[in-house]
Every structure is written in C-alpha cells, then in structure tokens.
Amino acid sequence: MLSVHSVVSFDFAVANIPGWHTTIFPPYFVAGAIFSGFAMVVTLMVIAREVFDLKNYITINHLEKMNKIIMATGMMVGYAYACEFFIAWYSGNPFEKFAFINRAFGPYWWAYWIMATCNVVIPQIFWWKKARTSIPVMFVVSLFVNIGMWFERFVITVTSLHRDFLPSNWRYYVPTWFDWGITLGSFGWFFIWFLLFCRLLPVIAMAEVKGVMDHEQQH
C-alpha cells in the first residue's frame, strides 16, 4: 500500500503544473488512502456484520478502533492541506499561490469546501466515545469520508488542470456521460468482486480467529 500509493502519487508529482509538483504527495496519498480505506471498511463491515450475523467476530471494539484511525489519518490529511497552503504562500511562487487560492475561491470552490468539510471537520466527531461506538453515526461519517476523499481526488486533478500554464487550456470542466460511466463502472467492478467474495468464500477466516483465542493446550 505504501509503495503503490507513493508511486501513484509520482504520476502527479512528476508533472510541473502548480498543485501537482510537490514533494508532499507520497505521504499525502498514503495517509489519504489509509483514511479512505478504513472508512470504506467501516461502511462495508457495518452492513456485513448485520447481514451475516458477525457481531461477535467484528465487535464494536474493532469498529471503535477503526474510527480512531479514521480520525487520526483525517487529521494527517488536514495537516497536509494546511502544509500545502502554507508552502504555496511561503514559496513566493505566484503560480503556486494562485493555484491554491483558486482551489478555495475559484470556479471549483464548492468541490474544495465539500472536501475540506467531509475530510477534516466531520471526522472530529470521533473525539467523543459515544460517537465512536454508535453504529448510525459511524456509518454516516464513513460515507461522508468516502465522499470527501472522492472530492479530494477530483480537486487535485481538475483544479490544477483547468488553470495550467497555457491560458488557452483554461476551461470549466464538466464530466461527460463517459466519465460518469467509467466512475460507475469502477464502483461496479469493486462490488462484483466484493459480493462474489461474500457469496463464495468464507467471510471470516476460521484459522485467524482460532489463532487469537485462548487454547487449552500449549504448542
């Protein structure tokens, strides 16, 4: 996960457009991936433990710990946002400064503020134990986190491309039906394999559960 996301972040970082050409991308992407990954797991597990009656195997305790990690990585991602903004100002580079002001107040301000709210503000509710251990709250928050991370990737990709170094490229990009189709298809691809797994393979690995239980005999 660490190496894959670092290398994927290089796909952006090696470009020289403002907003992409920054060394913070590997840790930023890795933290964001852990953040969004745990949120996805919480979403799926809340459903799976109801449907498959796994409440004794995937306990509220497990979910609570996942929520703590969600909040921790959410704060790391929030710190990365602040870092990028600070460096854009501190560098004095007018292109970099513009790129970040454009993100927050330009044509895509709505996407940026959805991202910031969903990723940084909403997970703060997990400071309270009642929220961390409440199934409805964690389900809603994990969905918001997934939405926020989707918008983060949207913001990174689109806001830098729609205001790059060549003014003739400046446009307001609206996703086409093909883009929505590919996005929907990617969700479908994920759910095909997840649902096939749930249907055909043991959802809980017996060996792993045995491994963490007390044994009557020693090895």
Added chain:
Amino acid sequence: MSSSTKKGPGLAGVIGYFENTQNLIEAMEKVRDAKWASFDAFSPFPVHGMDEAQGLKRSPIPFVTFAAGLTGFCLAFLLQYWTSAVDWPLIVGGKPFNSWPAFVPVMFELTVLFAGLCTVGAMFLFNRLPNITRKAFDPKLTRDRFAIVIEAPILDDEGEPKVAPKKGTREFDESAAADFLKKVGAVDVRTVYHEGWF
C-alpha cells in the same frame, strides 16, 4: 490424496482421525519417522508446526515470485527503453532519450503485477488446482476433525506400483498401516478407497 481412476474401487490408503492438533502433530512426527512412503495430513485450519512434523520441504513459490518480479522489472525497462530510445526517439525538453528515472513508476508497477499474478498462478499450480477429478472424502475434515492418511501406491494394470517407492521408505501394507495409526493415537481408523466414500 487419492487419485480418481476410471477403473473402479481400489485401495487408496488408511485414514486415522484425531481429536486435536496436539495429537495430530505428535502422531505425524511418528508417521514421518517411521518412513512411510506416502502420507498426508488434513485439518480445518493451518496447524503451526505441521510442515516440520510432516517433513515437508520449503515451498518453491518465493523463487517464482522473484523470477516473475525480475521479469516484470526488465520487461518494463526494455519496453520503455525501446520505445523512447530506439523506435521513436523524441527530444522532450532537451532530456536524454534513455531517461531512466522517468521509467521507474512503470518498472515498479510491472514488477508488482507480474510478481503478484505469477505467485497466485504458481500457488494454484503447485496445489494441483483447479481440481475436478480428485474427490474429498470427508466434509468434516474442513470443519472440526483432523486426520492422517497413509496412502497406498497407485497400481497399474498388472498390480505393480506405477511409481516405484523411494529407497528406504516403508512399503504400504493395509493392516500394518492401520495398526500403526492406532498405535500413534488415532481414534477412528478406516480404509479409504479410490471413489472416496467409505
């Protein structure tokens, strides 16, 4: 594991059941030390220490992974080198044709892809999967029972073993194997035939 032959019921071996992993491991060590020619163990979950108890050698899968990863790595480099420096060289920003730092992401990705896919494929191959001919013989072995099977050699038409037993191994004899398994603590000893059902 017994192989399915089209000839009809033939002796496949002797199976002994055990109650828990401790008994299974101890019995397996005795079976291994008695140098039976062919035997196997069954359990619902991986048992720690089973590889040594059975005398199994290390799996060759890591070598497959390494070879496949190396192949992916080299292929990715060759692809990018050939396209960038041999087939259609383009000067981009004054940079050299063989800009290997720019090739790194693709080299990384193909290394991981080849290594991952070939490891899964090798695992299937070495476990003789997909398996449509060899039948399992007791569903409880994937649930809550453990067993050791001492296998009989597969006989050809004349009744001679198809594969000669290795030197120094104990030749299979049904009653001797059954007694041996009872001696090492099996609670239920039965004979297995090739169709797989008792």
